[in-house]
Amino acid sequence: MTDGQRAGTLLDDYDALLVDLDGVVYRGSGAIPHAVESLAAAAGAGAVLAFVTNNAARPPAAVAQHLRELGLACEDHDVVTSAQAGAREVAARVAPGSRVLAVGGPGVALALEARGLVPVTSASDDPAAVMMGFGPDVSWRALAEAAYAVGSGAVFVATNTDTSIPTARGIAPGNGTLVGAVQAATGREPVVAGKPYAPLMRESVERVGAQRPLVVGDRLDTDVEAGHVSGIPSLLVMTGVTGIEALLAAPAHRRPTYVAADLRGLLLPAAAARVEPTAAEHPDLDGLAGLRAACRAAWSAADRGAPTPPRDLPVLEAAVARALA
Numbered sequence: 001m002t003d004g005q006r007a008g009t010l011l012d013d014y015d016a017l018l019v020d021l022d023g024v025v026y027r028g029s030g031a032i033p034h035a036v037e038s039l040a041a042a043a044g045a046g047a048v049l050a051f052v053t054n055n056a057a058r059p060p061a062a063v064a065q066h067l068r069e070l071g072l073a074c075e076d077h078d079v080v081t082s083a084q085a086g087a088r089e090v091a092a093r094v095a096p097g098s099r100v101l102a103v104g105g106p107g108v109a110l111a112l113e114a115r116g117l118v119p120v121t122s123a124s125d126d127p128a129a130v131m132m133g134f135g136p137d138v139s140w141r142a143l144a145e146a147a148y149a150v151g152s153g154a155v156f157v158a159t160n161t162d163t164s165i166p167t168a169r170g171i172a173p174g175n176g177t178l179v180g181a182v183q184a185a186t187g188r189e190p191v192v193a194g195k196p197y198a199p200l201m202r203e204s205v206e207r208v209g210a211q212r213p214l215v216v217g218d219r220l221d222t223d224v225e226a227g228h229v230s231g232i233p234s235l236l237v238m239t240g241v242t243g244i245e246a247l248l249a250a251p252a253h254r255r256p257t258y259v260a261a262d263l264r265g266l267l268l269p270a271a272a273a274r275v276e277p278t279a280a281e282h283p284d285l286d287g288l289a290g291l292r293a294a295c296r297a298a299w300s301a302a303d304r305g306a307p308t309p310p311r312d313l314p315v316l317e318a319a320v321a322r323a324l325a
């Protein structure tokens with residue numbers, strides 16, 4: 001059956017949702033409106049959920065506990081972190097039981113231990129690899145140890161290379177900046193596990209046994225691009241960092257398959273949520289048909305090297321605001 005010929009929802013077309021957390025399920029510690037009910041409805045309709053995060057600092061059990069507190073039915077193993085995917089990359093490159101220099105929050109060392117590796121904190125311990133993940137207390141001394149080991153030829157793995165982290169007080173440096181310091185000092189490039197790179201998606205797909213997964217996220221340069229890299233369609237929700245202008249300006253490798261205001265979009269027919277046109281005409285079920293049409297026009301013009309078509313941003317913004325209400 002092709003898209004556009006189904007009366008059901010997106011959930012008829014995908015058996016597993018690889019759901020990003022920040023900006024999708026929660027913002028800070030609180031749930032994003034409609035997220036919990038929509039995910040419960042998705043699970044009730046038979047979708048398998050994996051909560052997939054680039055955040056390597058928090059152990060999966062802590063993330064799962066947070067999700068349960070928000071009202072989601074979630075087991076610890078439903079959470080897939082970039083630290084877990086990174087540890088798998090390390091394990092594939094070193095002998096079993098090797099020492100690995102762990103830089104970052106507790107999630108980094110825990111993920112290495114879960115793979116049978118031995119986390120250490122000094123380059124003098126002669127580690128076979130270095131794994132760097134975010135931690136708010138990572139010091140210059142820890143970065144120096146990483147640089148000594150990487151400079152001596154240790155396998156170099158980064159959980160993720162997000163350049164920034166939004167905090168309550170503004171934008172703060174993310175793991176990518178810490179990794180960048182070691183890269184700059186040593187001239188060596190790390191293997192990166194997190195989105196948009198493939199390892200975290202691979203780990204997630206295998207974890208839940210997905211046959212037809214859908215990436216669900218709020219960022220073009222991590223979630224949506226990870227979908228493209230791994231050949232997985234994506235649903236962009238407008239509850240996080242991506243604004244309309246960035247969406248309209250997205251290069252081909254960062255264009256989502258579907259766009260919705262929030263996670264209620266999971267319950268839309270696939271053809272209605274889809275950005276690219278489909279055979280069947282769909283009524284404007286969520287008020288965002290205009291935004292999808294604007295995306296099509298802008299992307300098609302960009303691909304032809306034509307000038308950006310006129311768009312009325314305030315009108316599109318008002319439509320999104322209404323859809324989020």
Ligand SMILES: [Mg+2]
Nearest residue numbers: 020022023218
């Ligand atoms: Mg996010």
